[in-house]
Amino acid sequence: MQAAVRQAGAQSGRVDMTGALRDAGFTGLVAFGVLLPLIGFLTGVDGSNQLVLTTRWPLLFAVVAIVAACRFLYCFTLVPWLARRAQRPAPVATPANVWQKLRGILAKWFIPSAIGFFIAYPLIIYFAVGVGGGQKWIDNFGIQILIYVMLGWGLNIVVGLAGLLDLGYVAFYAVGAYSYALLAKTFGLSFWILLPLAGVLSSFWGILLGFPVLRLRGDYLAIVTLAFGEIIRLILINWVALTNGYAGIISIPRPTFFGIPFNADDDGFAAKFGLPFSPLYRVIFLYYLILALALLTCFVTVRLRRLPIGRAWEALREDEIACRSLGINTTNTKLTAFAMGAMFAGFAGSFFAAREAFISPESFTFIESATILAIVVLGGMGSQIGVVIAAIVMIGGTEILRELDFLKTIFGPTFDPTQYRMLLFGFAMVVIMIWRPRGLISTREPSVFLKERKAIAADLVKQGRG
């Protein structure tokens, strides 16, 4: 039906009113059928713990009407527009005009200005909202997004460069977090010693879990890594003697500023530097710490891509058989990719444990792995900038729902926007995939080039075949 409408629009170039209406009516009918059980009826509990049903007809009809209206608008406006655009002749390549030059300048200055923005972000926030609100904006937005940027960049080594589809990445994040928490609590070691140690332990686990899956590819690899991730989480839950199970580990030591703790004592950070005590210093310190770790991840990845090992990863992604026949040791190539990716997850994990001062298996569910993979794929695989954009859109977008208190005045005081967080997250994953199946940034700089740099479209490279 959709195709019919589109075709009619393309042939006449006019808007097909009846077709759009018929289509919208059909969509409404289907939406009614799909939503009838779950929106039309509400299962609740009465006084005696018995399940009772109540109906929600107004809500059901409102939602169905919205769906039908959206469909109508889509058929009425977007489809003819797309058809007209498709009919227009393709633009002829012209020599660089002003617009292209501007884009060139923009592309050149985009990365330095983005890094500059991230470095200046706490200051901007500090001057914009002051100390009180600043902590929330730096902690919930800045640090949260940067953790996912770092994890995305780490996973990008495994998925984007080596083409190994990993759905259990959160396991290494968990290994890093638990290594830091347990070693810091048991032996009282400092954050700065345990950070590299957590990375080493995680990459050890990356190699350990990488060994059995060397022969697997594609979806199979994804599912086995998912199974490994779940096994590690279930062990964290059930090995109560070591990990304290569901209850988690509390009061994990916080990182110090090269030995100076962030507290209100006389030898604390604020007192040492003659400043009034404020929890903001710790937050800003943690912000710069994760920013440095994330930039380190990016820097290492970009450099590794130029080294033989990075080229071997990309060759492996393109064609494993050709790779092997050219004498590349695929075992080592795969294991180093797993180990590198896991190492950065371990860094991020120990940072996470130090920042929260509390960890439990609940933080390392499959949904986290899915989120990180979604950030990598939605950003455009292999693209470092795409990861940043996707992390800002997906994590920042869901975090900002916490701030939308004005919606309560529209929908009533019981309306809680945060409960729609993951609903919108899942919805956005589907929509972005349909809109841009290759991710937001679908062009990529080749790592190896002969004379001039030029971007190549992502559909020219086979990504994630595993």
Added chain:
Amino acid sequence: MDSGPAGFRLRPGMTGALPLRNAPVKTLTGFGKRGGRMEYFVQQLINGITLGSIYGLIAIGYTMVFGIIGMVNFAHGDVFMVSAFIALIAFLILTTWLGITSIALALFIVLIVAMVFTSLVNWVIERVAYRPLRGSFRLAPLISAIGMSIFLSNFVQVTQGPRNKSIPPMIQGEFVLFNQNNFPVTLSYKQLIIWGITAVLLLAFWYLVAKTRLGRAQRACEQDQKMAALVGVDVDRTISMTFVIAAALAAVAGTMYLMYYGVVTFSDGFVPGVKAFTAAVLGGIGSLPGAVVGGLLIGLIETFWSAYFSIDYKDVAAFSVLAITLIFLPQGLFGRPDVEKV
């Protein structure tokens, strides 16, 4: 099992991958204490086959979809969970509003309603989230399916609330098969109904795939979509119907799950989904008898593991089976080996 207030506690976390609830009776009694080895074993066998039937029905959905479009339909476990909710709502309408007292009639209507609505849901999902991505880059449908899975479980959480929904037991009563050493080995009516429905459905399903025009079209599309289209098979329609049939079977599993355990919650899709996928892989993905055999095996492995070793680690056992199968026997028990071509 989960009766009274315990059935209504909030689950920690949102995807808290809680294990598929254990069979209500006797699973936890330490063996050797009550009754002998033999009786305990037979009882676990009965429980395991029941659980395995449910897994098998879900596994068919995975294996069919993978066979025809080569995609792991990640949202299938959540479709199963949605079907259990639809069955719950249909059951409540029938018993509390319409006052139907005949359990057999109610169960029959609930099954039909759940199958119809779940099929519609899955049809829409295929249409909206997967069809635009067909022929696209390989990871796109997988990510879309993961997004759909997150969407479905949160949609149910938002619309129906995060609490467990428990209903009074629909069917009570059991046969005592034999009673030795003071340990009655029982086969409850519920279990018998699950076995019966599964067997009937599998026969019907086998007939559909082996003997009908639609089944032939499905097998053709599985072999070569382009060629099938050339000889006049409507590929789009066949794929849609595959999703509809997969959902209908998942709906039967969902209804039986609700009937057997009497409680369902929004996060119940993930773990049964992964286990059913394990079953499909174990049987050889793409192979329909393999999915059923794999389902039964996973059900038995899980039940015996809980009975003889550790109930805490039963999901670890299931996931390990998945990993071990894929590593040592990637083509599964009944699958064709995958030939690597340049």
